[in-house]
Amino acid sequence: MAAFSHSDLTLVLPLAAGVGSGLAILVLCVVAGIGTVLLLPGKRERSFRSIGGALVLMAGLIGMALIAKIAANYTSGDAYFWIFSFIAVVCSIRVITHPKPVYSALYFVLTVLATSGLFVLLWAEFMAAALVLIYAGAILITYVFVIMLAAQAHTGVTGEIGGADYDETSREPMKGAVVGFAVMGVLLFVIFDKMQGMNPIEVAAAEQPAMPIGTEETTPATEAFVVTPDVPKHEHVIEITLTPPATKPSTQKAQEHGPATVPATAPATQPATVPTTRAATQSTTAPTSGPATLPATQAAASTQPVLLADVPVTQKFPNLVEVPATLPATSPATQAATQHVIATTSPSTAPATIAVVTTQPTTNAAVAVVSPKKSVVSQPAEGDDANGTVRGIGAYLFSKQVINLEVAGLILTLAMVGAIVIASKRVHSEVPVVHEELTGPATPVNDDPHSIPVYGTDNPAAKAFPEN
């Protein structure tokens, strides 16, 4: 009965929430659209504009509250997300509604800063820095230059200080707002209703086996332990490289040494379980004292490593990861849950090195067994945290996107050349230049010698016959 009611609730609740959130999205989009129409620059009173601003603000706050209710279970980093997204949305509304283009550009700088904050929350630190550098540092500067030049020329010609007519009025604000908020409503409806209960990563994780075994590659020993560059730091990385499998693996047992050794007790063909845990706060190195003899490595005559697995495991995986390796390595990472364990056998006798590296405090874990020619290569956790993203992006770009990167550089070069060509082209103004001396004399000529002092005044405008 309880199970039935639970399943019934899980069937009914998303439906009701879906209808409710759909209606709420519709109402919010209508309200925000009316507010935006009132807020767009036009020939109307200031009170209407303030009403429009209040409407948009109210709709935005209610919408954010709805989103917060949907994502109610997740509280980590929430405050920063709401602050940054609030700044981004409010400033982008001010970008499109401010009657002065310079202020629009400055509000756009604020939007860029808030967006880079969101990027930091998404663990894209390098992209946040690049966004601030490129947008706020380069692109917006050129925008402000052009705006200043145009505004100076504008006030110089007409002589009036203030906004131009095309800045004070907007073109068909009603139609624009209707189209825009219809698009927004459809997008938000799809995001919040159609995506409920859809989680492609869970489906993929359920369908795939946890480890695509069978990629036996004979690589040199020095290239065996290579940190795969395209795997970001937030994933479990299980990379096991070992010498070829033993001929008599089941007859040998490995001894256990020390508190942080790797007990290899299972037969070689039996799947070993590597429970990786999430918390790693300390970093201890515990080399084993004795000659830890692992079955697979003892019988191995050649030192050709076999790349067994290179498995990016997403965050959706539980802590237990089944590793069907031929090496019977049962890493007690749960015992060392708060430690950064590097367990090494002595290099003289045992030709295998086992490193259990837990580099990320939350989800990162790496299990590596390297071949004997290679000493222990384990990056420090803090170093990985510091430059993992930048290094990962660089390796990704230069290994998988080389052509695209070159094309992007070519596009930039061509754009620069094209901009120079366009801007250096001589054009003649189609608008006749209004010269002031054509409209008449600057000062009316008064022939009466007694009305104004013709000579002897300092004001040149008061002189009837100004001497040059």
Place this chain on the structure above:
Amino acid sequence: MGFDNPHLQRYLAIGAIMFVIGLIGFITRRNLIVLFLCTELMFQGVTINLIAFGRYQGNLAGQAFVIFVLVIAAAEASLALALVVLLFRRRNTLDADAWRELRG
């Protein structure tokens, strides 16, 4: 902290809202420079989407594509501002309606 559906939905919603605000500005404003500012605003929404999806899928493709989006934005800004300067010197105004005959 996992990054699952509600997190993705929040970021997608912010990206969609910024994109639509840029779209409304592009439709309704008349200043040519503000029009191109609104396209940059739309680029911002798209980059938020890309980075959120990259974080969701756990790979670096989203961030790499944001680099290409930045490249396109820079190229577009340089060409568009050169064109705006050219048009301003010809008609002595930044009004987009001054070029109304381009509608055909």
